[in-house]
Amino acid sequence: MKCVATKAVAKTIQAKPFLKWAGGKTQLLAELRAKAPSSYGQYIEPFIGGGAMFFAMQPRTGVIADSNPELVNVYKCLANNVEQVIEHLASFKNDETDFYAVRALRAEELEKEYAAARTIYLNRTCFNGLYRVNKKGEFNVPYGRYKSPSFCQPETLRAASEALKNVEIICGDYRDVLAQKAKRGDFIFLDPPYLPVSKYADFKRYTKEQFYEEDHRELAEEVARLQRLGCHVILTNSNHPLVHELYEPYEIEVVNTRRNISSKAGSRTAEDVIVNVQPYPRFAIREVPAPLNKKVFAYPSTRFMGSKEKLLPYIQDVASQFEFDSALDLFSGSGVVGYLFKTMGKQVFTNDYMAMSATFSKAMVENNGHTLTEKEIDKLFSPNPKASRFVQETFEGLYYTDEENAIIDLVRSNICKLPNSEKRAVAMSALIRACLKKRARGIFTYTGLRYDDGRADLRMSMEEQIRNAAKLINAAVFDNGKKNRARHGDAMTTRYKADLVYIDPPYYSPLSDNEYVRRYHFVEGLARNWEDVDMQWHTKTKKFKNYPTPFSTRFGAIDAFDKLFRRLKDSILLVSYSSNSQPTREEIISLMSKYKRHVEVIDIDYRYSFANQSNDTKNEVQEYLFVGY
Incomplete structure (x- = not known):
């Protein structure tokens, strides 16, 4: 043959x-x-x-x-x-x-x-x-x-x-x-x-x-x-x-x-x-998540809208199952997730289009060792004849007393005298935190004191709040041996390269808005010194125009997710999103699957901190954590 x-x-x-x-x-x-x-x-x-x-x-x-x-x-x-x-x-x-x-x-x-x-x-x-x-x-x-x-x-x-x-x-x-x-x-x-x-x-x-x-x-x-x-x-x-x-x-x-x-x-x-x-999901929620590094708890808590402080154990559980050396927190918000990655010994990059958020990350994520001395804290309250009066003149009678407005103007003017950008970020973060603490509900969508709930924070003086915040932020500063970076800018233009990227964008819902500027325009103005903003002088709250974001519409959010997933396809992706927001769970899975071989979803029962009423069950939703690898 x-x-x-x-x-x-x-x-x-x-x-x-x-x-x-x-x-x-x-x-x-x-x-x-x-x-x-x-x-x-x-x-x-x-x-x-x-x-x-x-x-x-x-x-x-x-x-x-x-x-x-x-x-x-x-x-x-x-x-x-x-x-x-x-x-x-x-x-x-x-x-x-x-x-x-x-x-x-x-x-x-x-x-x-x-x-x-x-x-x-x-x-x-x-x-x-x-x-x-x-x-x-x-x-x-x-x-x-x-x-x-x-x-x-x-x-x-x-x-x-x-x-x-x-x-x-x-x-x-x-x-x-x-x-x-x-x-x-x-x-x-x-x-x-x-x-x-x-x-x-x-x-x-x-x-x-x-x-x-x-x-x-x-x-x-x-x-x-x-x-x-x-x-x-x-x-x-x-x-x-x-x-x-x-x-x-x-x-x-x-x-x-x-x-x-x-x-x-x-x-x-x-x-x-x-x-x-069928395989078990890689990322099953543990009834008792692994304990967080004790250093995480040094991060000063806030009532910042969308903060992922309560989700940190789950984010750590998922992230720790991967081998990675660097992490990017693309929408850093309160900064707590970027700080979590820092405590895990990773090189951390953060980004946010809100200057106040970038300031938090600059002070406690990028900053590895600069803190305010007692003398420097005292100097924040030193008389300054050249101090600005912008807050006193622009926001008189809106959010704080005249005396408190004067303290804000004095401190923000004296921050400029600090010797380096890290110390200035610590001081500005302390000022922002103090203003949030001294404001009922921590937002600036209303004027006056009608939501005074009797909290001790509202009874403390503005100076006490600033001094207390400075000490808390000092205590959060530590060196993880990495060259970390905080950026203020559009997430769609960020060019950081990282092994793992955490994405927590503004959640779009036809039933509510995701306008961070509307809620936080006053403290955002502090962080920016009200430079390059479009002031809306005719409004009662003296806010400025919202920043443009693709996540303000359903189709804009879908397109933005697709562009981000394509650009970040070489990184491990962790995405937070809510069950009452759009795109839907299935749509995000479909978008991520175009660029990642494996996509899994963790469902976490969650209640948002902000509700219209204390018994508003609409805020009891599921938080989704999408994992693409």
């Missing part, structure tokens, strides 16, 4: 099994592929056999293995030297005398490519393509007496060779292979020797080892481990009671098949089962 196919022909051939295989999965491929994940890390098949599922999937990368060294040698030789295997196959003949002469050779004593050709030849010409060995480990299946067995198929072998190029091929026990190679996100196909164990069990698979009931129980335990690891597993077996017992927690489908191994036509009909094991 001569091999006449050319290499050019092989390029047009779809890779497929080249061995006759008892228990092969060709007839189940439609059902198996329908259950396979659309995306996964690597493909792993530790009972490779004839490889029907492997060749059908054509994975980009993966691991195939078997405990039979002769079979593994075939795959390795096809991957590395297919032409020599084809050359050896061309020398064999479909002759009983030649068959027994080749069968008598010991595979371990042969050159590898010749041994691979021998295995293929014997498989295609022996009785029913069986594999059976005697007590000495010698192949002893008789000649098959086929008229024209196709044992030399160059185009098929070359196509198989191409499919095997990027695959690791291992000879070993399935347990060792899975323990060493399986990782979260992998797709694992398991086609072990079938139940029930019988006299045929040693050759139903192309292996020299039997697979007993205890082996099946051990395999089921391994499947459970793989699920916990986060792998998608599909397993096949016979429709046997023990299979249903072992895999009862999972989806099981029974499929009618034919058993080509049986010599009796009436016994060839059978039923297989396909067990579909």
